[in-house]
Amino acid sequence: MKYTIRSKKFFAVTLSVAYLALVFSCSASRSQDIIRLTTDPLYVEIEKSGQELTVKNNVPGAAVALIRDGKIAWIQSIGYADLASKKPVTSETIFNIGSISKLISAWGFMQLTEKDLVKLDDPVDPMLSRWHLPESDFDRSKVTLRRILSHTAGLSVHGYGGSDQGTLLLSLEESLNGKTKRNGETVHLISEPGTKWDYSGGGFTVAQLLLEEKTNQSFTTYMKNNIFLPLGMKHSSYEWTAEMMANSATAYDENGNPVKNRIFTEKAAAGLQTTIKDLAHFAELSITRDPKQLNKVLKPETIKLMEAPVLPNSNEGESGLGYRFMNYEGFRTLGHTGENVGWSAALFLDLPTKSGIIVLCNGSNGDRVWFPIYQSWLKTLKMKNEFSK
Incomplete structure (x- = not known):
């Protein structure tokens, strides 16, 4: 009996030591993570400037993600998702991302080509029946x-303003026929296709209709089941579901006043809601094109094609398929920016260095927040490039 009691005590002590070792190990790991962040000059700089910029520009909150070596290096949350309740921004906060929606919807359209439902260079109009x-x-x-996704199709309607949440949405056909409140402009040809670059949200609305007709599914449902869930983007949707609303930031206008969320018939062009974690993961995949993580959503060679420039380009712009080439501060990046009332976002990728910066804001003045953050990122990127030469 004494032997049994002594054995039990020994076993209990052993378990306690093992547990304490595990706790200290986890604590040490967390401490190391904190130390790495607090000693990362870019993290510290963005943390300080982000807090100042959001307050100065009536933007309650922002979420920032840094990509290094093709992986998420860190995610930073700044300010408030909602001012009245002092609800902080977190990595799980939902933001509308405006025209960055086009970048993600292009993955759905390109999946149609992989399924041989659509040819990139076939005429689109004969494939449509509803409009x-x-x-x-x-x-x-x-x-x-190909021309629609690269803004070289010669189509009209630069962008969409959406409608207040709770109002009845137009059908896709009504939108294409110009019944939108913002501009009342039909989607039509304004130049010969293939002759010039001319940004067109209207073109992406045509592509949205094409996807629905070819799959016999709503655009939202198709994107959820065929893009978001296979990629692990569980907190992304082209609709304001009840779950999305529960975790959403509040949108604020340029004066810092709360505004109603906008809803869109033209979801492919401007209607995506997502988190910084989901969008940063999408950015990772855009850089690494890892077949395992892509989970057969797209082939790596398809993404590579999407990230290549499509002619013609102009001083006004240059695009791949969904991806845009941008040239802020004289540095060429790939990605997109997005603006809707109460929201502003930016996603910049530098493929040669496998780097990127993503910023989501819940304020109309968000560009006054993300642009200085972009400048800070660019400064460190240029320093790294110079050092590596």
């Missing part, structure tokens, strides 16, 4: 998915 491009002096047969 057709209006007759024009320009050649409608030259409007292809």
